[in-house]
Amino acid sequence: MVRTLLNLAVFLATAAIALLLTSLLVPGFHVHPGGFIVAILVFAVVQALIEWLVRSLFHRAAPTIAGIAGLISTFLALLVASLFGGVGFDGIAAWILATVVVWVIAAVLGWIAGRFITPRFDKGRTGKR
Template sequence: MVRFLVHTLIFLGSAALGLWITSLILSDNMSLPLMALLVATVVYAVAQWILSPLIFKMATKYANAILGGVGLVSTFVALLIATLVVDDFTIDGIGTWIAATVLVWLITALATWILPMFLLKEAAEKKKG
């Protein structure tokens, strides 16, 4: 149970970092105020959690060539859902949508890889001590 909670926190934290940093980089064409960030993080994370395996399964069945892009496709769709559900979350322009998709995907992937090093290392040290 604790492991599930830690993984959930890492997933939510990486989603929040991805959305927040991307909104800072693309601030001219992407609006994501703090309260919208909190709601968008949950919506985005849940959408990613549901969409990633679904899109992977569909790609495996119908379009093997896009298997490498499953993360990008699910990120785009999750961003689209989040902008439709969260009132103050806007992304304007095709270029901004492409940049936001790539940046959120990249930052989230990096955060998902790096956050456990800090969170789980700290938990392991507490367990030892």
């Protein structure tokens, strides 16, 4: 249970940081202050569901299509977040660039979190079952 909550916190933090950094790096991509929390929640939930669905459907080829699945889930998550008014785009170029930048940032932050946060949590456990 604690590990699930930790993963959820890391996923939400990763989404928040990725969206904020992308709004600073990509001209034409905007995170609306009033919809920031909604954007984070919608983005994180939609991306997690789509990623899970793609991995479930293509579990044997998951390493091969992980990048494509990540880009597709990021694109769709940004689409849904924009429908809720949390993010906005000034054109197709901003949409495409924001998708790639959010995906890269989220992937790097997810890797860092998995490498440094989760192992520390696991080392604290003692005893075998």
